[in-house]
Amino acid sequence: MTDQPVHILMIDDDEDDFYLVSQLLQDISPGQYDLAWAPTYSKAVEEIERKKHDIYLVDYRLGPYTGIDILHHFQQLQYKAPVIMLTGKGDYSIDKEAMQAGASDYLVKGEISADLLERSIRYALDEARHLRTIEEKEKKYFSVFEKAHDLIILADCDKNVIDANPAAIRTLLYSKEEFLQLNLKQLFLQEEQSRHFFDHICGEDSSLQTEYNFVTKEGKKLDVMVSAVMLDEAEQIFLCIAQDITERKREELEKQQQQKFIVTGRIARVIAHEVRNPLTNILLAVSQFKGEPVSMEESQVYVDIIERNCTRINQLITELLSSTRMIELNIRPHGANELTEKALLLAKDRLQLNEIKVNKDYSYPDIMVPADEEKVIIALLNIIINAIEAMTPGKGVLTINTERLKDKAVITISDNGPGIPEETKMRLFDPFFTNKPKGTGLGLTSTQNIIMNHKGTVHVESEIDRGSVFTVVLPAN
Structure with missing residues (x-):
């Protein structure tokens, strides 16, 4: 500084x-x-x-x-x-x-x-x-070259190493003499990555920034973010700067694993709670059969209890699997406006019952997207229903906007509800997370799964007392 x-x-x-x-x-x-x-x-x-x-x-x-x-x-x-x-x-x-x-x-x-x-x-x-x-x-960079923390390698498109800085030599465990005898492709763990690197830097691109796997002299794998640029087109000499991100990726992986354990534990607790109630009813009904003889009429009552609660358990498991598994899609071209309108039509009764005003600002002509019509409508409907339930009856305003941004179709669904607290927003798409007394907590999980299967994204922005905005982005034709 x-x-x-x-x-x-x-x-x-x-x-x-x-x-x-x-x-x-x-x-x-x-x-x-x-x-x-x-x-x-x-x-x-x-x-x-x-x-x-x-x-x-x-x-x-x-x-x-x-x-x-x-x-x-x-x-x-x-x-x-x-x-x-x-x-x-x-x-x-x-x-x-x-x-x-x-x-x-x-x-x-x-x-x-x-x-x-x-x-x-x-x-x-x-x-x-x-x-x-x-x-x-260009080539007069050696003062910086010597001091850099990242791995810096000067090489040519014949894969010869011309020079390497102390950080590269130290990290990859070669002596300076050994490094200068290397064929650069020997640093790549996989031949496919080596081919990708040289096809780009020595091809028409003349520069790139990509993550690869290097390997040290002792065979240790390194995760590196490689930036490379062609310095001399005539001589085909390029500069390669590799940032060692091995430790960072390890920490990220540990953090992701911890989050998985947290989510898995939460799901297990909710499933245990949801299954235990109907299971208790089933066991009570079975115990009646094991006790004193009962009449045919009483037997039918207990059979109905068992059937009803078994159906509830099966429904819960079906909803969980449907909301999280990869799904088969029946892809056809559909308009973003068309899909949104059909979702609104399904929510018409709820909108009227809650006296919700709807403002629409659609892009014209309609933006065509490759979509499974039924599933995308379900995804949009889940968001719309959430917005309706968040707003005060008689005062709610639902705003829907569609627009094209480059090769993307963007659908935004906004409400003027109370907003979502930050701690809730972070868990909004988690399975079984809900603030509704009778909710399953799988609606937005299912929405996210559907949109991701369409190679799209969905995220929410919210401000307390100002409402929430859900943004769905889908690839456009």
Whole structure:
């Protein structure tokens, strides 16, 4: 860090998050950081194009946009400023997508501490500074080359290693002499990955950023995020920078496993509770048969109890399997407006009974999506019913919007209900999680499963006393 303050732009539509990050930066070192705020995508684009900030903190969720759209805007401008992605929860697919789109690092909002934020900013600035030096001086980069924490390798398209920095030699356990004798493809654990790397860097792309598996001299596997760029087209010499993410991925895997245990335990407890009640009734009925002889009329009553409760257990298991398993789809072209209208029609009685006003803002012409009509309608209906039940009868306003964003169809379903607390929002799509007295907690789980099977996404944004917005994104034809 220099004596001058580090100018940071935080792109986030949540003012509370901006305030918390501001406080964390003050805790690190008052006056060392100058934090500005862009609460919308349009404001963010405007500020990015000014190129006045040293580093950018970007929230993954930005209403109809995502942090990936922000990263793509950096790429369009060819503006290689360091970007740290902020995600709402640990999601490896989002983190991997962000890193591939050019993010320097990612942080999980609920886990950010002052030390973690400072270290991430410092590392991101260091990495960006190194990359700029390399690009500006091309082969005259050796002062930075020697000090970099990441693995840096200079090679050619004949797979010869020309040079390697101390971090690469130290991490991969070769001597400098051995490293210079290597064929670069020997560093890849899988031949397919080696072929993919050279096809891209030595093909038309001339640059790439992808996760691969390296292997050390002793056969130890390393997970690395590789960035490579062609430095000399004539000589076919390229620079390869590999960030060792082995430890990070291990920690992520442990965290995911812990979350699986938590969810599994919660599901087990709910199933135990749901099954135990009808099972108790069955056992009581059976005990009556084992006791004193009963009349035919009484026997029929006990048989009905057993049948009814067995049906309940079977229904519970069927609902659980249907909400979580991969499903077969009958894919046909359908309009996003068409699917939404059919879901609304199924909810017509509920809307009228609760005197809910419906506002619609559809994109025209209709956006065609490859979809299983019946299943997508069910997914949208679950969201609509949730919105209806959240709103006050006679005062509710349901707003539905469709629009095309590049190759995606976006359907947003908004309500003016009481909003969803943050701790509830994090569990909203978990199996059996419900706040409804008679709910199974499988409706939104089923919705998420259907949308994911269509290669789409569904997420929710909510603000207490302001309502909630569910956003469904599907691939468009």
